[in-house]
Every structure is written in structure tokens, then in C-alpha cells.
Amino acid sequence: MNAVRDTWLVTRHNVRIALRQKAGIVFGVLQPLLYLALFGPLFATIGTWETLVPGLLAQVGLFSAGLSGIGIVFDARSGVLERLRVTPARRTALLLGRVLGSSLTVLIQSVILIAAGYAFGLRAPLPGVLAGLALMTLLGVGLAALSNAIALVMDPDAFAPIVSTAVIPLVLLSGAFLPMSMAPAWLDVISRLTPFRHVVEAIRDLFAGHYATWTVAAGVAVTAILAVVCVAVGTRVFNRENA
Amino acid sequence: MIKTSGLAKTFKGGVEAVRSIDLTVEAGEIVGFLGPNGAGKTTTMRMLTTLLRPTAGTATIAGHDLVTDPQGVRRRIGYVSQGGGVGPSAPVGEEIELHARLYGMGAAEARERVAGTLERLGLTALAGRPGGALSGGQRRRFDLAFGLVHRPSLLFLDEPTTGLDPQSRANLWQHIRRLREEDGLTVFLSTHYLDEADTLADRLVVIDHGTVVAEGTPAELKGGAGTLDDAFLAITGRSLREDGEAAEPGSPPGRPHGEPGVPDGRADEVPAAGRTLTRSGAPGGRAAAAGKRGNR
Ligand SMILES: Nc1ncnc2c1ncn2[C@@H]1O[C@H](COP(=O)(O)OP(=O)(O)OP(=O)(O)O)[C@@H](O)[C@H]1O
Numbered sequence A: 001m002n003a004v005r006d007t008w009l010v011t012r013h014n015v016r017i018a019l020r021q022k023a024g025i026v027f028g029v030l031q032p033l034l035y036l037a038l039f040g041p042l043f044a045t046i047g048t049w050e051t052l053v054p055g056l057l058a059q060v061g062l063f064s065a066g067l068s069g070i071g072i073v074f075d076a077r078s079g080v081l082e083r084l085r086v087t088p089a090r091r092t093a094l095l096l097g098r099v100l101g102s103s104l105t106v107l108i109q110s111v112i113l114i115a116a117g118y119a120f121g122l123r124a125p126l127p128g129v130l131a132g133l134a135l136m137t138l139l140g141v142g143l144a145a146l147s148n149a150i151a152l153v154m155d156p157d158a159f160a161p162i163v164s165t166a167v168i169p170l171v172l173l174s175g176a177f178l179p180m181s182m183a184p185a186w187l188d189v190i191s192r193l194t195p196f197r198h199v200v201e202a203i204r205d206l207f208a209g210h211y212a213t214w215t216v217a218a219g220v221a222v223t224a225i226l227a228v229v230c231v232a233v234g235t236r237v238f239n240r241e242n243a
Numbered sequence B: 001m002i003k004t005s006g007l008a009k010t011f012k013g014g015v016e017a018v019r020s021i022d023l024t025v026e027a028g029e030i031v032g033f034l035g036p037n038g039a040g041k042t043t044t045m046r047m048l049t050t051l052l053r054p055t056a057g058t059a060t061i062a063g064h065d066l067v068t069d070p071q072g073v074r075r076r077i078g079y080v081s082q083g084g085g086v087g088p089s090a091p092v093g094e095e096i097e098l099h100a101r102l103y104g105m106g107a108a109e110a111r112e113r114v115a116g117t118l119e120r121l122g123l124t125a126l127a128g129r130p131g132g133a134l135s136g137g138q139r140r141r142f143d144l145a146f147g148l149v150h151r152p153s154l155l156f157l158d159e160p161t162t163g164l165d166p167q168s169r170a171n172l173w174q175h176i177r178r179l180r181e182e183d184g185l186t187v188f189l190s191t192h193y194l195d196e197a198d199t200l201a202d203r204l205v206v207i208d209h210g211t212v213v214a215e216g217t218p219a220e221l222k223g224g225a226g227t228l229d230d231a232f233l234a235i236t237g238r239s240l241r242e243d244g245e246a247a248e249p250g251s252p253p254g255r256p257h258g259e260p261g262v263p264d265g266r267a268d269e270v271p272a273a274g275r276t277l278t279r280s281g282a283p284g285g286r287a288a289a290a291g292k293r294g295n296r
């Protein structure tokens, strides 16, 4: 009960901080918007907006949530983290509050992207869009927790370059830009081994209005497992960090 | 309030930052924690405030076991760390309100407490600013506000007045004394300002190389002759502390390396009395301290 309250308090605090960083939100979503504007029309000659937008959502989510851990480095350096660790707040609440705060940023960015997609010609049913957003948010929670854990153990100066480089193959292998059905067999196999392929394809099904498919089930399962594992890892690292 | 036995911390890589600390602090006492750079003061404080897990020894803080009930300890203590804990970007007022609420206060109560604490520390007008827009001393005062806002019964202050102007320093002393009188607050504070230790503390504990090397009232440490500075130098020696000195395993505790004598004639006047002193009643020291400096 206390842990829930603490999580809520820390989340609200982090949301306020996140909402104040308007530049961060806008620039985080600018890159996919550029893809939408400058690559979308090209893609539309061979595919549909309902295929492209879920891919760009995954791109936003992976970059935004993946890099969100950097904030904890600043808090560790400025002593904020240690100050909070001396309060009776559960340490899990301190971590989850941050993670939920950054997931909200991902959610806002996803909504902006989908709205822009509509302007270009995306026509996805509302239930499918909402389900897709829910899936993205869950993925964002997991990735943000993992990102915080990595940021705590990694050399802070190496964090941003290494993580943003590591995210690129994951985005490419997810088939975010071109569906993996077009890929040579070996690439297709590798792609299936990465989690985000399944998430992207599930969101594509949802955007197409196909809800009860194996693809959706697989995407939901992969996202849920990923979220649970990442949050568990994040909590462990966060709790262990200086006793 | 604090009772430790054989408390020790060896960092990964073999740095024996704290070798063995036996410490008793009674409720309502103000205890000064002195020692040269690298002596192990901060490491000891971080153990006592549940931030570092001791590698050996036991401690009971405010009635709760440090290792088995850290949550119980956290609920009763306040801590102002040496480096501070004001973030650069969020408005400090918001941060301190969250801080208060994490101690279980409701929204209204937290707001009231925050307002009162900021008022007493003269910070009300600055609460809307982000930490990055404050001066060093202003930030330090906010650190104190974080440590005090939930009215802990035991307060750990790690060099709280470093960087404060004389007014703020006197204000903090006064504030601490008043809290002790009104609420029976217990204070454990480290400082390099020996006038501060002399004035504020009932009792002093001097550590060097991770162990307690002297303890007693300021008057007892001074041994009737010279200043507290003289006594401190006689106890801990005059050589500067080099990086990693504490790291050498097996170096004799309690004495600096190299020349054991104190190469300064004045030190001879000072009996190295502190070394052998043990705990003793505080009233003498307190009276002496109170007599020396009137309230502002
Ligand atoms: N995380 C760490 N890893 C390894 N060694 C450490 C770590 N933190 C501190 N030390 C070492 O432990 C020793 C004690 O450090 P500590 O910070 O407790 O000293 P201090 O008494 O607070 O000194 P100061 O007066 O300079 O603040 C020093 O030799 C320091 O270099």
C-alpha cells in the first residue's frame, strides 16, 4: 500500500519534470516525424501507412525509453538519488516512479506520431490504436527500467553513444522501416530472434483491425515477458547499488 | 541513540575506509565527529544512514538494527550528505515537498512543514527556483532543509556548514540548539571547523585511519592548554593525508605514517590528553561551550 503511494508520488514528480522538458519531448519525436514526412510518401508506394506508423512507433519507443536512464546518472551525481534513498520510501517505488514518468513521455510522443500519421493518411480503427498504445507503453516501462539499470552500472559518458548505437540494429531488425517479409531468409531468422519484431508486427495487426491473431498474442506475450524481466533486473540493480 | 560495535567498511578493491568504530551517542546529545581528510567520517555516516552496508560490526540506530531493519532506521533519521542533494533542474520547493511526503505526510501537512522549515532557514523566497539557479551556500541551506523537514529524532550532518556565510552558520547553530531543547533532537555532525565543534558539540569523537583515536568534551580534549586546533594536531599529527593512504592494508591504525613526532614546538605544550580520554558526562563541555559564545 505504502509502496503504491510512494510510487505514485515519485511518478507524479517525474511527470512534472518530464512535462517541463518540452524540448526533449518534441525533439524525441522529431526524428520519426521526419521519417513520416520524407520517407512515408516513398513507403506508401509499396506499403500502407498502417504498416509504417507502427514501425516508427517502435523507433520512438526504443530510442526514447532506451535513453531515459540517463536521468538517473544526473540524479546520482547531484546527490538527489542518495537523498531519496535515505527516506523510508521503498527503493522499488523510487525506480518505478522514474520509469513510469519516462513512459509517459513515450506515450505522449506516440500520440503525437499517430496524430501526424492521420494527417498523412493513416486510417486505423480506434480500438486498435489504443491497444497499440497500451502495448507500446508496457514496452516503454520495461525498456526504461532496463535503461536505468544500465545507466547505473555503466560509465556515464559511454552510456548515450553505446545505447543509441545498440538501439539501431534492434530497430532495423524489428522491420520498423520495411516489413521483414521482404528480407532474405537469414535476415528474417535473425529478426525473429529479436523481441521488437514481434511487438511491431502485433501493432501492425492491431492497426489493421485484426485483434484475435497469433501475431498479436505473440507480441503481447513478448512485451509482457520483456517488461517483467526488465523491471526485475532494474529493481535488482537499483537495490544493490551502494548497498 | 547510536550504538555501534566494531563497525567497519572495506571497499571493493581493498580500501579499508573504516576499520573498527565503537561509538555511543545518547539521546539529546550533540556530538562532533572530527578527523583529517580521508579519515573515514563520510564512510561512517553513510553506513549509519543505511546507504552503505558495513563489512563488519553491528549498529543500533534510534532503536533499530542497521542491517536487519534499515527501514526503521530511515524513518527516524535525517541526513545531510557532504555533497548535498539538491538537483539542478526541478524547483527546489517541489523537491522538498516530495521529500516530506515520502516520510508519510499528507499533502497539507507536508506543505505546512515545508513552509515552516524554509521560513526558519530564510529560504522561502528561493523555493521556486531550480537548484542550478542557487548559490552554493543557498543550496547548502536547502540541503539542511531536506534533512530537517520531517523532524527526525536523530540528525546526521556531514560538514553542514562548509560554504556557509557567518550569518547562516550562526543561524544553523541556533536552529540546532533550539531543536535539541524543544524536541530533544540528537545530532551527529562532522566538521573541519574546530571553532564550530568547540561551540556546538557537547562531546567530540576524533577518528583517524578509520578508528576512533580520541573522544571527550571539547574541554577535555584541549586538556586545559591551547586551542582545539592544537589538540587536534597533537592527536592526528601534522602530516598531510595523501590519496589512498587508508588503502594500504595493514598500516598501523591510529597513527599517521612517517615521522610520528609533531614537528612543531607548540604542540609540545599540549598534552596528547585526548587519546586516553573516554566517554564522560557532557555538562562540563556544554557549559563551557555555552559560556564562550552568546546567541546571535
Ligand atoms: N567508494 C569508495 N571506494 C573506494 N574508496 C573509497 C570510497 N569512498 C571513500 N573511499 C576512501 O575511504 C577513505 C575514507 O573516506 P571518507 O570519505 O570516509 O573520508 P572523510 O573522513 O569523510 O574525509 P573528508 O574530510 O575529506 O570528507 C578515503 O581513503 C577514501 O579515499
Ligand SMILES: [Mg+2]
Pocket (backbone or CB within 6 Å): B041, B042, B043, B082, B158
Ligand atoms: Mg567526508
